[in-house]
Amino acid sequence: MNVNITYPPIKRGSFLRRRLLRILRWPFILAAIACVVINVCIGGVVWSPIAIVGLFAVWKMVLSPDLVDYNRTSQFIKTVVYILILLAMIELLIVPGWAAFVIPIVGFTGVAIGGVLFFTDMETQKHNMLPLVLFLVFAIIGSTIGLTLWHEKNFWPFIVLDSVSVLLLLALIIVLGGDFLRELKRRFHIK
Amino acid sequence: MDKIRIFYADFLDSLTDGERATLRAFFTDFDQYFDTSSSERRRFREDFEMAIIALHSRGVPVEEITERLALSNLGGYYARPSVLWFPLDNSAKIYPISMDHGTQNLFRISVYFKEDILPEVMQIALTFTVKRFPAFATSLKKGVFWHYLDSVKCRFSLTEEHDVPCQPIKVSISGSSSFRLLYYKNRVSAEFFHVLTDGTGGTVFIKALAAEYLRLMGVKVSSTEGHDLWNINDTPTRDEFENAFERIERTKGSSGFIDRPATQMNGKLSVRRPCRILHLKMPTDALLSAARSYGATVTVYLLTLMFLAASAATDELSGELSIQVPVNMRKFYETRTVRNFAMYCGIRMAISDIGDKEDMVRAITSQLEQKASKESMQEMISASVKLVSALRCIPLAIKQPVARRVCGFLGEKIFSTTLSNLGVVTLPEELSEHIESMDFCLGAPEHNRLACAAISFGGVTTFSITKNTPDPTFEEKMLSLLSEDGIETRVEGSEFYER
Numbered sequence: 001m002n003v004n005i006t007y008p009p010i011k012r013g014s015f016l017r018r019r020l021l022r023i024l025r026w027p028f029i030l031a032a033i034a035c036v037v038i039n040v041c042i043g044g045v046v047w048s049p050i051a052i053v054g055l056f057a058v059w060k061m062v063l064s065p066d067l068v069d070y071n072r073t074s075q076f077i078k079t080v081v082y083i084l085i086l087l088a089m090i091e092l093l094i095v096p097g098w099a100a101f102v103i104p105i106v107g108f109t110g111v112a113i114g115g116v117l118f119f120t121d122m123e124t125q126k127h128n129m130l131p132l133v134l135f136l137v138f139a140i141i142g143s144t145i146g147l148t149l150w151h152e153k154n155f156w157p158f159i160v161l162d163s164v165s166v167l168l169l170l171a172l173i174i175v176l177g178g179d180f181l182r183e184l185k186r187r188f189h190i191k
Numbered sequence: 192m193d194k195i196r197i198f199y200a201d202f203l204d205s206l207t208d209g210e211r212a213t214l215r216a217f218f219t220d221f222d223q224y225f226d227t228s229s230s231e232r233r234r235f236r237e238d239f240e241m242a243i244i245a246l247h248s249r250g251v252p253v254e255e256i257t258e259r260l261a262l263s264n265l266g267g268y269y270a271r272p273s274v275l276w277f278p279l280d281n282s283a284k285i286y287p288i289s290m291d292h293g294t295q296n297l298f299r300i301s302v303y304f305k306e307d308i309l310p311e312v313m314q315i316a317l318t319f320t321v322k323r324f325p326a327f328a329t330s331l332k333k334g335v336f337w338h339y340l341d342s343v344k345c346r347f348s349l350t351e352e353h354d355v356p357c358q359p360i361k362v363s364i365s366g367s368s369s370f371r372l373l374y375y376k377n378r379v380s381a382e383f384f385h386v387l388t389d390g391t392g393g394t395v396f397i398k399a400l401a402a403e404y405l406r407l408m409g410v411k412v413s414s415t416e417g418h419d420l421w422n423i424n425d426t427p428t429r430d431e432f433e434n435a436f437e438r439i440e441r442t443k444g445s446s447g448f449i450d451r452p453a454t455q456m457n458g459k460l461s462v463r464r465p466c467r468i469l470h471l472k473m474p475t476d477a478l479l480s481a482a483r484s485y486g487a488t489v490t491v492y493l494l495t496l497m498f499l500a501a502s503a504a505t506d507e508l509s510g511e512l513s514i515q516v517p518v519n520m521r522k523f524y525e526t527r528t529v530r531n532f533a534m535y536c537g538i539r540m541a542i543s544d545i546g547d548k549e550d551m552v553r554a555i556t557s558q559l560e561q562k563a564s565k566e567s568m569q570e571m572i573s574a575s576v577k578l579v580s581a582l583r584c585i586p587l588a589i590k591q592p593v594a595r596r597v598c599g600f601l602g603e604k605i606f607s608t609t610l611s612n613l614g615v616v617t618l619p620e621e622l623s624e625h626i627e628s629m630d631f632c633l634g635a636p637e638h639n640r641l642a643c644a645a646i647s648f649g650g651v652t653t654f655s656i657t658k659n660t661p662d663p664t665f666e667e668k669m670l671s672l673l674s675e676d677g678i679e680t681r682v683e684g685s686e687f688y689e690r
Contacts, residue, residue: 001667003469007685008353008375018293019462067290069333070363123228124365127332127341182274186341187334190583191278 021064028055046093050086057082069128072117077131080110100150104157107139108164115168119175126179129172130187136172139165199240202247210253214243217257224262225269227345234346235269238314242407245311251409259407260315266424268322273342277326281436281575282531283386287331287338287362288591289598293464295359297634298611298644300393301380302401303627308374309408314349316404317372321347323423324396326432326530327387331362331369335586340369340386349374355688356468357634357657360384372400377627379404385531390613390631390644391519392529397629398618399423405622412621420618428527435526441573442566450537450605453513456504456640458662461689464635469666469684471654472628473673475615475647481676487552490516490612491559493645493654494538495551500668501607502545504640513539515606516563520572523565534571536562537606603638613646623649632657641665661689 032052039048061078084103091099114132118125143162146155173180203211218236225232239260246256279287286296321328328347329340343366352375362369362384369384381397388396399421402412415422482492494514501512517535526532538558545551561567582590613631617623631646632655640660646653656666666682673680 001663001670001682004681004683005686006376006378006470006683007356007468009686010354010688016293016462018291021292064292065363066333067292067363068287068331068338071365127330128365130335186276186332186339188336189278189334189339190336 017064024063028059031055050089050093053082053086053089057086071125071128072121073114073125073128074131076114076117077110077135080106080114080135084110100146100155101157104143104146104155104161107142108157108161111136111139111161111164111168115171118172122175126176126183129176129180129183133169133172133184136165136169140169195237195240199237199244202240202244206253213253213257217260217262221262223270224265224267226272227269231346235318238311238318238346241311242315245309246407249309255409259409264319264424266322269344271344273344275325275329275342277329277340277342277432277530278434279338279340279386280434280530280532281572281579282389282533284337284579285594285598286385287333288587288594289602290359291595293359294637295634296385297357297360297382298385298390298393299357299380299382299632299634300390300397300613300646301378301630302397303629304377304379304401305625305627307377308379308404310349310351310374312407313372313374313379313404316400316407317347317349320396320400320403320423323399323421323425323427324529325427327368327370327383327396329369329387330366331384331386333587336583337587338386343368347372349379351375352378352380355463355465356380356685357382357465357632359634388529389519389531389533390517390611391521391533392531394613394616394631394646395419395421395529398616401626402618402622405625408625410621410625412619415619418617418619431527432530433526433528434530435520435524435528435532436572436576438526439520439524439569439572439576441576442569450513450539451511452604453537453539453607454505454507454510454542455604455607455638456501456660456662456665457506458504458640458660458664460638460640461659461661463688464659465657466661466689467656467658467685467687468632469656469658469682470630470632471656471666471669471673471680471682473652473654473678473680475650475652477678478652481673481678484676485548485552487556489645489652490610491552491555493612493643494555494559494610495548496669496672497608497610497643498540498545498551498555499548499672500665502542503668504662504664505542505607507542509542511539511541512545512607513537513605515609516559517609517611518563518568520568523568534568534575536567536571538562603636606639608639609633609636609642609644611642611644613644615647617648628653630655635659661687 032055035048035051039046083106087099087103087106114135118132139161143158146158147162221236222232225235242260243256247253325342326340328343330343332339332341345366347368349372352373360369360371360382361367369387371382373380381393383393402420403423478489482489485492497514498512515535515537517533520532520534538555540554611633616629626649628651629646629648630653631644633642633644635657636642636659642657644655670680
């Protein structure tokens with residue numbers, strides 16, 4: 001068959017993520033299974049769920065990132081959420097007694113950095129605000145619950161997390177004005 | 192100063208005082224047309240400067256250049272902030288949910304001009320044309336329940352083709368568009384992610400773009416009547432971007448999308464997809480008379496040949512081959528929408544029944560009449576509307592993983608391949624005489640070995656094959672079958688990418 005080539009030669013060796021994912025999927029699954037098996041065989045503290053969540057986080061954040069809405073706000077918030085989940089798991093499964101102090105500190109640091117990332121590129125990031133807004137809402141709910149549960153102790157990180165989150169949420173509403181509502185309307189549409 | 196500024200400054204030096212004054216006047220109000228960042232505005236300005244130089248080098252007087260490139264063609268589009276957003280139409284909702292790394296439902300329509308393209312002028316044609324298609328000037332976003340298209344007013348760029356055709360479009364980054372425009376020699380190609388539009392909508396866009404490019408090149412058109420050629424300076428209307436599925440009355444019965452898995456062709460799946468694009472170009476008259484000689488339409492005739500070629504490309508001796516045929520709903524419901532408005536049906540044939548062309552034509556015609564009828568399509572749309580309605584309040588985070596798996600298992604495996612025939616595309620004679628041909632091809636499927644598409648323009652029908660396998664049986668059989676029926680076919684295409 002004689003084919004008249006009408007397409008340009010392509011760049012060789014271009015990166016094929018699909019192929020890479022197909023190859024790496026099995027080492028990841030094997031590593032997860034190995035964690036469980038080793039943990040069960042050796043005994044002791046239950047660390048394998050933490051390792052599995054860690055592997056999942058690496059898979060989702062590095063190897064198979066979001067196909068839609070991959071932006072600095074969403075990626076940063078996701079990273080903070082994974083860190084918080086891992087911290088909570090370490091508290092529950094390995095060393096208890098410190099997370100109620102550390103998690104809100106990580107939380108308000110995340111809120112503050114999230115705010116900086118948002119306001120330093122507001123024109124673009126206003127279309128990506130949903131993860132930040134949801135994070136703020138959950139931070140407010142979480143810190144309010146934390147304050148209610150541990151109000152007799154000196155848990156200042158909850159107070160800081162609560163105030164920083166409320167302030168940032170108010171700042172978003174005031175600065176974005178109508179855009180804030182428009183963005184929420186789009187994000188929550190069911191049409 | 193960067194290279195373009197120096198280049199343009201040198202160009203200005205070569206002009207007369209009068210010409211320089213004309214260009215100064217042209218750029219006086221330039222900034223007021225762009226409510227964009229200063230860097231974006233500079234890039235727009237550079238586009239115009241490069242187009243001026245390109246047209247001048249072809250001997251067009253400066254006065255005429257400024258008339259052709261008049262900023263009024265921007266219509267204030269880029270001067271206003273973006274406020275529009277579009278929920279995805281019923282048929283588009285599945286595409287972002289089911290896409291994965293390296294897999295995306297897209298298609299490509301190309302126009303071959305008789306002369307090599309001037310990219311600087313084509314860039315301006317794109318800038319002028321895109322404003323007429325606000326639903327295309329969008330970025331895909333993820334809502335809590337559904338994806339949607341968010342309007343972006345930025346510079347959409349024309350790029351030179353240097354990669355495998357129909358590669359997934361990167362839609363993840365803020366402001367990234369869901370279509371790309373490429374050029375290579377005399378060809379301009381628009382590749383669309385299916386969330387934006389279907390083949391008909393894509394054709395309307397590429398026709399408007401080609402017409403605008405030729406206008407900028409100095410071609411004048413007396414009348415566009417009867418060619419569905421959109422004037423890029425008309426104001427977009429709501430009905431042009433409506434979700435036309437919503438207007439269709441629901442029927443009581445509703446047919447599902449589930450069917451038996453079809454027999455696949457046996458060629459080894461390639462790593463790079465597609466691994467080759469082939470265009471079988473043939474005279475439309477010859478194709479039409481061959482089809483008529485069997486008492487078939489062109490689509491039925493091509494389906495018949497495809498079944499024969501597909502059965503040659505599989506070692507299976509039993510089972511059913513199935514070809515997916517998109518059905519343009521515009522032939523049943525009048526609408527001006529350029530969003531998706533197509534459904535599909537599956538034409539099935541047992542491998543044991545494949546042999547005699549006349550018998551096959553009769554069987555395919557009867558299946559097509561029944562399965563692509565208005566009633567069947569209406570039932571399918573009813574099923575899709577009910578499904579969308581039932582799922583509307585379930586968060587995307589829950590439905591996406593489920594839908595992705597369901598699509599993986601059922602979606603493509605019930606078909607062996609696809610034939611999408613866009614039919615005859617026309618343009619006013621003044622434009623047609625500058626265009627050699629058009630082609631239309633589908634993106635690489637996930638499991639099927641190939642996908643086919645056809646389009647006719649200017650007396651040439653182009654049957655395109657998007658291949659996912661190095662096995663050459665299908666196209667060789669198609670060629671020999673066409674040749675048996677006296678259709679002279681020339682083959683164009685890409686090299687084999689996996690070598």
